Amino acid sequence: MTFQNFINLISLWTLPIIIxxxxxxxxxxxxxxxxxxxxxxxxxxxxxxNIIPYLVAIMVAISMLRxxxxxxxxxxxxxxxxxxxxxxADVIPLMIVRSLSGSAALGVFSDIANNFGPDSYATKLxxxxxxxxxxxxxxxxxxxxxxxxxxxxxxxxxxxIADIIGIVAAIAVARMFFL
Amino acid sequence: MNYIFYFLVIISIIxxxxxxxxxxxxxxxxxxxxxxxxxxFSLIGIMAFWLGIMRIAEKSGIINFITKLLKPIAKYLFNxxxxxxxxxxxxxxxxxANALGLTNAATPIGLKAMxxxxxxxxxxxTASNAxxxxxxxxTAGFQLVPATVIAVLVGIGYKNPTEIIMPTLxxxxxxFLGAIITAKIFQKLWSEQ
Numbered sequence: 436m437t438f439q440n441f442i443n444l445i446s447l448w449t450l451p452i453i454i455x456x457x458x459x460x461x462x463x464x465x466x467x468x469x470x471x472x473x474x475x476x477x478x479x480x481x482x483x484x485n486i487i488p489y490l491v492a493i494m495v496a497i498s499m500l501r502x503x504x505x506x507x508x509x510x511x512x513x514x515x516x517x518x519x520x521x522x523x524a525d526v527i528p529l530m531i532v533r534s535l536s537g538s539a540a541l542g543v544f545s546d547i548a549n550n551f552g553p554d555s556y557a558t559k560l561x562x563x564x565x566x567x568x569x570x571x572x573x574x575x576x577x578x579x580x581x582x583x584x585x586x587x588x589x590x591x592x593x594x595x596i597a598d599i600i601g602i603v604a605a606i607a608v609a610r611m612f613f614l
Numbered sequence: 615m616n617y618i619f620y621f622l623v624i625i626s627i628i629x630x631x632x633x634x635x636x637x638x639x640x641x642x643x644x645x646x647x648x649x650x651x652x653x654x655f656s657l658i659g660i661m662a663f664w665l666g667i668m669r670i671a672e673k674s675g676i677i678n679f680i681t682k683l684l685k686p687i688a689k690y691l692f693n694x695x696x697x698x699x700x701x702x703x704x705x706x707x708x709x710x711a712n713a714l715g716l717t718n719a720a721t722p723i724g725l726k727a728m729x730x731x732x733x734x735x736x737x738x739x740t741a742s743n744a745x746x747x748x749x750x751x752x753t754a755g756f757q758l759v760p761a762t763v764i765a766v767l768v769g770i771g772y773k774n775p776t777e778i779i780m781p782t783l784x785x786x787x788x789x790f791l792g793a794i795i796t797a798k799i800f801q802k803l804w805s806e807q
Binding site: 445449450453454456457458460461463464466468471472473474475476477478479480482483484486487490491492493494495496497498499500501502503504505507508541544545548549552553558559562563565566567568569571574575577578579581582583584585586587588589590591592593594596597598600601604605608609611612613 | 622643675762769782786790
């Protein structure tokens with residue numbers, strides 16, 4: 436069995452095993468699993484509806500930002516410096532987009548992968564950036580929105596700093612492994 | 615959040631005007647609003663499912679067990695939260711789900727953790743230190759196996775896509791630790807709630 440098959444096997448089995456363990460322990464402890472499940476599930480609708488206003492605010496703002504062409508302008512500004520670090524210009528939009536929108540980041544990544552091919556440095560760097568990121572703005576909007584918090588204090592700044600640390604680390608590691 | 619929202623909207627309109635893309639920006643309002651409702655609705659079913667499972671885990675004492683297990687770490691990271699609070703167990707479950715790439719499960723569990731953190735929060739409209747720490751760790755997006763990325767790489771005929779796992783793990787761990795340290799520093803510097 437190759438390593439890759441092993442990984443596939445793990446990703447196939449994690450979910451069933453977690454559910455199996457939780458249910459089995461519960462039944463052993465004589466928990467009424469069906470009643471408790473439906474009781475907990477009741478909140479699903481409420482939570483999803485609660486986050487809509489916050490989600491609308493942040494996603495409208497971000498989709499306006501993406502349509503405005505500002506990201507392309509940043510790309511031009513940054514490309515000079517980043518060329519010196521042997522970072523392909525096409526990876527730059529990914530660095531900006533990944534904190535804003537998960538689906539957009541994945542789209543840009545697929546684009547890079549398809550254009551540059553499997554053996555290119557750009558594809559590998561982009562894979563590292565996408566694989567180690569979470570969409571900061573979306574997470575903040577959804578999580579704080581669900582408990583109706585509007586004063587986020589330093590959470591946004593911390594998220595952005597963490598993103599920058601992630602990008603710098605990705606560039607450094609990609610140079611170490613793939614260049 | 616007020617300034618961030620204002621800043622994002624204003625700068626988009628100005629940049630849109632400069633680039634001659636004002637029409638696109640206006641259209642983006644509609645698409646953005648549309649997509650956000652779709653995202654919220656697509657969450658309902660999976661949210662209900664995981665909240666149900668989590669309720670079973672709670673009643674059977676699994677959450678309690680994890681909370682006790684993580685007491686020493688939780689004491690340091692979330693020093694304001696009473697360390698037998700079940701938020702700690704939920705936070706741990708959220709990160710395990712994230713680490714295993716179960717994004718669908720991580721969000722509902724994480725939102726449940728937020729709810730419990732909100733219960734011990736002094737000012738209900740302002741983020742507590744514990745919440746900022748939790749979200750800092752969350753936005754760093756710690757993941758053991760980047761399944762989606764591997765899927766794309768397989769799709770373009772990448773010969774050995776699993777070679778990406780190790781470097782990704784180094785990067786994501788660095789970002790994760792960086793996020794924790796940054797949040798800890800801000801916790802000291804930032805004014806009280």
